[in-house]
Amino acid sequence: MSEAGFPLLSLAILLPLLGAIVVGVIGDIKLTKKIALIFAVCELLLTLVIVMSFNADNGGFQLVEKYPWIPFLNIDYLVGVDGISVLFLPMSALLTITAILASWNSVQHNPRLHFALLLALEGVTIGVFTALDTVLFFLFWELTLPPFFFLIGLWGIGSHRRDAAMKYTLFMLFGGVPLLLAFIILAINHATVVGGVIPHGLSFSLPVLLETPLPANLQALVFFLLLLGFGVKAPLVPFHTWLPTASMEGPTYVTAVLTGLKLGAYGILRFTMPLAPSAAVEFSWILAILGAVTLIYGALIALQQTNLRRLLAYASISHVGLVVIGIASLNIQGIQGAVFQLLNFSLVASSLILITGMIQHRLGSTEIIHLGGMAKVLPRLTCFYFLFTLASIGVPGTSGFPAELMLIIGALKSHSSLGIAALIGAVLGAAYMLSYIRRAFFGPITQSVVNQAQDLCPRETALLCLPALLVLIFGFFPDSVLHINQMASEVWLGRMVNQSP
Numbered sequence: 001m002s003e004a005g006f007p008l009l010s011l012a013i014l015l016p017l018l019g020a021i022v023v024g025v026i027g028d029i030k031l032t033k034k035i036a037l038i039f040a041v042c043e044l045l046l047t048l049v050i051v052m053s054f055n056a057d058n059g060g061f062q063l064v065e066k067y068p069w070i071p072f073l074n075i076d077y078l079v080g081v082d083g084i085s086v087l088f089l090p091m092s093a094l095l096t097i098t099a100i101l102a103s104w105n106s107v108q109h110n111p112r113l114h115f116a117l118l119l120a121l122e123g124v125t126i127g128v129f130t131a132l133d134t135v136l137f138f139l140f141w142e143l144t145l146p147p148f149f150f151l152i153g154l155w156g157i158g159s160h161r162r163d164a165a166m167k168y169t170l171f172m173l174f175g176g177v178p179l180l181l182a183f184i185i186l187a188i189n190h191a192t193v194v195g196g197v198i199p200h201g202l203s204f205s206l207p208v209l210l211e212t213p214l215p216a217n218l219q220a221l222v223f224f225l226l227l228l229g230f231g232v233k234a235p236l237v238p239f240h241t242w243l244p245t246a247s248m249e250g251p252t253y254v255t256a257v258l259t260g261l262k263l264g265a266y267g268i269l270r271f272t273m274p275l276a277p278s279a280a281v282e283f284s285w286i287l288a289i290l291g292a293v294t295l296i297y298g299a300l301i302a303l304q305q306t307n308l309r310r311l312l313a314y315a316s317i318s319h320v321g322l323v324v325i326g327i328a329s330l331n332i333q334g335i336q337g338a339v340f341q342l343l344n345f346s347l348v349a350s351s352l353i354l355i356t357g358m359i360q361h362r363l364g365s366t367e368i369i370h371l372g373g374m375a376k377v378l379p380r381l382t383c384f385y386f387l388f389t390l391a392s393i394g395v396p397g398t399s400g401f402p403a404e405l406m407l408i409i410g411a412l413k414s415h416s417s418l419g420i421a422a423l424i425g426a427v428l429g430a431a432y433m434l435s436y437i438r439r440a441f442f443g444p445i446t447q448s449v450v451n452q453a454q455d456l457c458p459r460e461t462a463l464l465c466l467p468a469l470l471v472l473i474f475g476f477f478p479d480s481v482l483h484i485n486q487m488a489s490e491v492w493l494g495r496m497v498n499q500s501p
Contacts, residue, residue, distance in 0.1 A: 007065050009065055009126075013079070013124075015039065015042060015043050016040070016096070016119040017120060019036065019039030019043075019119040020116040021116075022039070023036050024112055024116040032111055032112050033100070033104060033111065036100055036115035036118065037100050039119055040118075043096070047089040047092075051087065051484075056483055056484045058487065059082065059083065059487035059490060060082060061207060062080060063080055064080035065077070065079050066078045069133075069136070073202055074200070074203055075135045075204050076136075076205065078131070078136060079130040080130065080132045081129070083484050083486065084339055084488045084489065085129045085266075088343070091343055092261060092346075094346065094466070095261065095346055095350055096118060096122040098253070098350065098467070100118055101463045102463060103118075103251065103253050104459065109154075110154070113154075117147040120147055121147035121151075124143040125144060127140030127143075128140045128141055128144065129266070132206045132207060133205055134183040134204045134209070134271075138176070141267075148165070150165075152249065152250035155251050155254075156251055156254075157360070158248055160245075160249050161249040163245075164245045164249035167241075167242050167245055167246075168246050171239065172232065172233065174232060175232030175233055175264075177229070178225040178226070178228045178229040179225070179229035179267075181225055182221075182225035182229070182275075185218060186212075186222060187202040188202065189212065190208065191203070193212055210495065214275070214278075216278065219282075220279045222275060222279070223272060223283060224279075226267070226268075230265070230267035230272055231268070233263055234264030234268070234320050235264060235317060235320065236264075236290050236320065236321070236324065237294045237321075240298070240317045243316065243317060246313075247259075247353075248307070251357070252356055252357025253353075253357060256351075256353040256357075257350065259350060259353055260346040260347075260350030260353075261346065262323070265320055265327075265342055273327065273492075274492060274495050277495055280330075281496055284330055285328075287324060287327065287328040288325055288329070288414070288418055290324060291324030291325035291327075292325060292418065293321070294317060294318065294324065295318050295321030295322050295325065296318075296425060297317075297318075298314045298316075299314075299315075299318040299425055299429055299431075302428075302432040303428065303431060303432045306367055306369070307366055307367050308356050308359065308368075308436065309356050311432060312349070312352055312353055312356060315433070316345070316349050318428075319341065319345070319349070319392075319429075322404070322407055322426075323338045323341050323407070325407065325410075325418055325421065326341070326410050328414070328418070329413065329414035329418065330414065330493065330496055331493070332489055332490065333409045333413065334413075335493055336485060336486065336489050337406030337407035337410055339485050339489065340481055340482065343399075344400055344403050347388075347399060347471055348388050348391045348399070348400060348467075348471060349392070350467070351388045351464060352389070354463070355381060355384060358381060358460060362453045363450060363453060368436070368439050368440055370450075371447070372444065373443055373445030374440060375441040377451060377455070378453055387471065393430040393434070394426060394429075397472070397476065398471050398475040399470070399473075399474035402475070402478035404426060408426065
């Protein structure tokens with residue numbers, strides 16, 4: 001681990017939280033939005049500084065900060081990043097900016113609380129990606145619940161938005177129980193291994209726990225507890241039902257954040273596999289089956305959808321299945337492909353959801369029966385939607401291609417049946433995405449409201465330009481991403497090989 005000379009990561013966590021406080025106490029509504037955007041832009045610049053300060057040739061944790069927090073239990077404020085996590089910081093900041101801009105004119109009641117919650121959510125999300133103490137991670141993990149609960153429940157667009165907010169919260173609380181139990185088991189095991197007395201021998205430090213041997217009888221228990229907790233958030237089938245509900249009832253920009261930040265899949269990669277490596281290798285077939293079922297099930301259900309918001313929700317579930325297959329493949333192509341695809345979610349899935357919100361705002365519906373012929377009156381919106389759709393299905397020249405290609409190669413190297421499942425998922429993904437485009441954007445105009453719709457305004461165009469540019473840059477120059485996480489992925493994979501039976 002390399003320690004930080006300046007607390008960049010702490011500043012990245014605290015800056016949005018400070019912004020949330022400032023926004024919450026300002027009385028002027030117009031000033032509130034501007035200050036929220038300023039803090040979000042400053043956060044993006046800060047995360048870019050963090051990326052530039054990162055040494056891609058070092059596969060360990062960098063910019064590490066450690067301060068005593070609860071000394072009696074050996075719980076520290078411990079943060080750091082490696083090649084797997086560092087790029088999620090600017091992606092989180094970019095998502096927050098897009099959420100603020102997307103809700104710029106749509107929030108009519110209590111805008112101060114609304115923009116404060118978005119900034120607070122950004123701060124705790126950065127904490128999730130940087131926390132290296134399991135208790136600190138769990139704190140940030142649970143702190144993501146209140147912002148989502150209020151954002152969905154208070155500013156949702158569906159008549160059952162409060163029920164959707166409650167459903168999401170209950171699912172996440174259920175998933176938090178096995179996570180906390182697994183972290184406690186790991187801490188107690190450390191005390192046992194070093195011969196320490198509880199509570200002084202406990203350790204919740206991720207770097208320490210990674211080097212602490214875990215007996216075979218506890219490996220399986222910890223693995224399945226962590227998989228259950230993170231699988232709910234990912235989401236994996238059968239814990240996926242909260243996402244379509246939240247997508248239909250919540251604000252589209254909140255859904256964009258939910259689909260763009262796959263914290264559950266990140267948790268599987270960061271904690272589940274390396275903390276129980278022997279069990280991860282032994283039961284990787286179970287993880288692969290869960291991924292394949294999620295991939296195919298989500299795609300088949302998406303094929304049947306007539307509402308664009310629900311279709312994209314199931315598409316997101318399906319894509320998570322492909323990421324999990326990549327993780328379960330336990331080879332460098334699968335791991336790098338999984339990280340690349342998770343980053344891709346932040347650009348592609350979130351942008352598609354945002355465009356869906358723009359359609360909803362103009363036409364009052366995203367049901368296929370109310371659409372048709374949109375390309376004739378909304379050419380700019382159609383171009384952006386088509387680009388992000390191409391990235392979603394992995395067309396060469398977009399960021400989806402290298403991510404999906406590496407995932408399929410990793411799956412084929414692991415087991416031929418996994419590769420076949422990944423290929424089937426890719427074909428089904430193209431089927432449901434292109435089929436909806438054909439019906440919604442082309443053909444005759446059957447609704448008068450479509451004929452009267454206005455194309456993207458300058459603010460909306462600017463909002464989509466940066467993600468579109470990044471989709472093309474990462475598509476033509478994928479090594480800009482792969483180089484950053486290569487060493488960390490090799491270290492991650494080496495831990496699986498070295499500690500497995």
